[in-house]
Amino acid sequence: MSATADHAEERTNPAERLGFQPGQVVQELGYDEDAEQELREGIEAITGQSLVDEDHDDVADAVVLWFRDDDGDLTDALVDATTLIDPGAPVWLLTPKTGREGYVEPSEIGEAAQTAGLAQTSTISAGKDWSGSRLVTPKSRR
Template structure:
């Protein structure tokens, strides 16, 4: 695919910039009515798979975690999310943008990610009301 086509995909599918691949299983946590439906549809279009929820009982290739300030403890939510994926797989933490209900301070995200053993690798615009933070576990994690 050409770079021009990649950029066109990013304009028409907001999930294109999240790096999902065809055939990947993406587990979605924290879904509610305020979630960005266009992003959810875009992930399914790229992967060719339906998003799976918290009842999925196998290892997923990635996790999409919708999180709002009043959803509880972010560190706990991130630790729970990492138990559902292999080391090195991404957790996309989706939080409301500045000024939106449920906004989460970037410093809170950084602190929770570090406490949960995750590294933040990028941040993207994930839709009209949501920002996405790509968090990953170290590839050597879990070997004790």
């Protein structure tokens, strides 16, 4: 595949920028009707697998957490999201963009992530109405 084709896929598949790889198991939490369907379908296209839900009881390679301001305690949601992933695996926290219903303040995301033992590594536009914050668990010390 050429560099041009790679860039074209990034424009057509919003999940491309999230760094998922073929064969990965991605657990999805907090899904509701307002979730970005194009992003969800893009993740499945890249991984070649359906997203698994909160009933999945095996280790996942990554978590996608849809979270809105009225969904409860963000720290608790992040702690729950890390229970079945390996150290260093990403949690993509997806929150409504500024001005959208359910918007979560960046300071609240930073504080909740730190309290949950996660580090925020990047933030991207994850669709028309959603922002994505990449959070990672610290890799275990040797």
